[in-house]
Amino acid sequence: MASKPSIPKGTRDFNPQEVVKRNYIFDVMRKAFKRYGFQPIETPSFENSETLMGKYGEEGDRLIFKILNSGDYLKKVSDEELAAKDSAAITSKISEKALRYDLTVPFARYVVQHQNEITFPFKRYQIQPVWRADRPQKGRFREFYQCDADVVGSKSLWQEVELVQLYDSVFTNLRLRNTVIKMNNRKILSGIAEVIGEEDKLIDFTVALDKLDKIGVEKVKDEMRAKGISEAAIEKLGPLFNVSGSALEKLNSLKSLLASSETGMKGISELEFILNTIDEIQLKTAQLEIDVTLARGLNYYTGAIFEVGAPAEVSMGSIGGGGRYDDLTGIFGLKDMSGVGISFGLDRIYLVLEELGLFPETVLESTRALFVNFGNKEAMYAMRTINALREEGIAVDLYPDETKMGKQMGYADKRGIPFVILAGESEMQSRTYTLKNMKTGEQQTLDIDQLVSELK
RNA sequence: GUGGUUGUAGCUCAGCUGGUUAGAGCGCUGGAUUGUGGUUCCAGAGGUCGCCGGUUCGAAACCGGUCUUCCACCCCA
Numbered sequence: 113m114a115s116k117p118s119i120p121k122g123t124r125d126f127n128p129q130e131v132v133k134r135n136y137i138f139d140v141m142r143k144a145f146k147r148y149g150f151q152p153i154e155t156p157s158f159e160n161s162e163t164l165m166g167k168y169g170e171e172g173d174r175l176i177f178k179i180l181n182s183g184d185y186l187k188k189v190s191d192e193e194l195a196a197k198d199s200a201a202i203t204s205k206i207s208e209k210a211l212r213y214d215l216t217v218p219f220a221r222y223v224v225q226h227q228n229e230i231t232f233p234f235k236r237y238q239i240q241p242v243w244r245a246d247r248p249q250k251g252r253f254r255e256f257y258q259c260d261a262d263v264v265g266s267k268s269l270w271q272e273v274e275l276v277q278l279y280d281s282v283f284t285n286l287r288l289r290n291t292v293i294k295m296n297n298r299k300i301l302s303g304i305a306e307v308i309g310e311e312d313k314l315i316d317f318t319v320a321l322d323k324l325d326k327i328g329v330e331k332v333k334d335e336m337r338a339k340g341i342s343e344a345a346i347e348k349l350g351p352l353f354n355v356s357g358s359a360l361e362k363l364n365s366l367k368s369l370l371a372s373s374e375t376g377m378k379g380i381s382e383l384e385f386i387l388n389t390i391d392e393i394q395l396k397t398a399q400l401e402i403d404v405t406l407a408r409g410l411n412y413y414t415g416a417i418f419e420v421g422a423p424a425e426v427s428m429g430s431i432g433g434g435g436r437y438d439d440l441t442g443i444f445g446l447k448d449m450s451g452v453g454i455s456f457g458l459d460r461i462y463l464v465l466e467e468l469g470l471f472p473e474t475v476l477e478s479t480r481a482l483f484v485n486f487g488n489k490e491a492m493y494a495m496r497t498i499n500a501l502r503e504e505g506i507a508v509d510l511y512p513d514e515t516k517m518g519k520q521m522g523y524a525d526k527r528g529i530p531f532v533i534l535a536g537e538s539e540m541q542s543r544t545y546t547l548k549n550m551k552t553g554e555q556q557t558l559d560i561d562q563l564v565s566e567l568k
Numbered sequence: 569g570u571g572g573u574u575g576u577a578g579c580u581c582a583g584c585u586g587g588u589u590a591g592a593g594c595g596c597u598g599g600a601u602u603g604u605g606g607u608u609c610c611a612g613a614g615g616u617c618g619c620c621g622g623u624u625c626g627a628a629a630c631c632g633g634u635c636u637u638c639c640a641c642c643c644c645a
Binding site: 118121169171172174175214242244246247248249250251252253256257258259319408420429430431432433455456457458459460461484486516517518519520521522523524525526532534536538546548550553555 | 569601602603604605606618635636637638639640642643644645
């Protein structure tokens, strides 16, 4: 006997209700992307390994799903290598392709490859699944969707301003209020590292700093010490841990800390511009905050760093992130092409909307009305009407079998179909229809025109 | 990748320190109700207790492995 079928860890099936709700989110995003002037592209679900490997740090390489070569994949591996059991060395010989890990790197590859066809600045959006060989948790899957909007070929900070507005617009349209858009700037982080004389430990330093709100000042300092950052340097960070107040106040205290760093001051002025501009324009529902400890994200960010947190009442990691990367296409041989982009985590946004009950009731309605089947003669009468209604763009259906009415009504009820139409012998004679509202139980007798306007 | 946790009917879960034929609620099927669903009543179907192995006279329960779930770390959407 075959054992019960199953799906791989961290993957999911979606039932009709779930797909409909996911599509609702996709629609909101797609419309917003379009309204902001982004154009859609798609890239393959798998890339050449060399395109992906090494782009996300050591941790990232581990999380990339590798695809085994076809055919005799051990052919290129020598007996010595096999005996040594050196997985890392063997991997590159038995696997030349890998599943997409995010949408940004494939996009960079796309830009370089199609640079002569693209008109810059190029604004593209991309909604596709990505895969990570991570250990699943709540809101963390091995297959999930990212929805990215990026602009390449412009260094203007107006892009950052627009992306903040795009976040605000999407979350507002999803009725998700009080999202927090946290912003930082990589130049500020570099500036701090410079000021404390630990430039070469930038990554270790930022990773530790990023944990501040989670583990507290002392543990952050411990981690910095563990990574070899000097006591004197940690001492100089003192003011950083006490940065508080409004966004502009935070910027001011940073200014005194970073006065001696040209890079740091550049980061501050960038942040200041974005902040002031947004302040002028105003956001609808999101809050824009400065978070100097925000350092997550990939090592390729060079300017702005974004992260969006869900409203405080739901416990969920970030539901979006992004930033500016001045040199991403450089990896693929195209210099001086600055890009900035943001990403939405569809699956996490879904969980948040579900938890807060924010899906509109109407998204679940699939079929508007169901015709009861009274037999072939009546079904023929119904089918002509069904065709007419479908021409009008109304989703209607005929119950396929001639069974007891109770069963047919029960079917409509369970499927959440709001109307049932009875068209039996008496209705046929008077060329009418009995329309039953399943919510109120009310029934009325209508002719075809009335039926159409009632269902529209 | 490290540490922990979970798995019993379609779903949510009981099942005491191992002891006959494994239970409940909801759901499902049929009937009460041959042109009226959601309520009520009656009847019924459905489980190799995640999987493999071990301990035992006897395992859903104890042990080991494995898969899965969720959680923390790492990292991230």
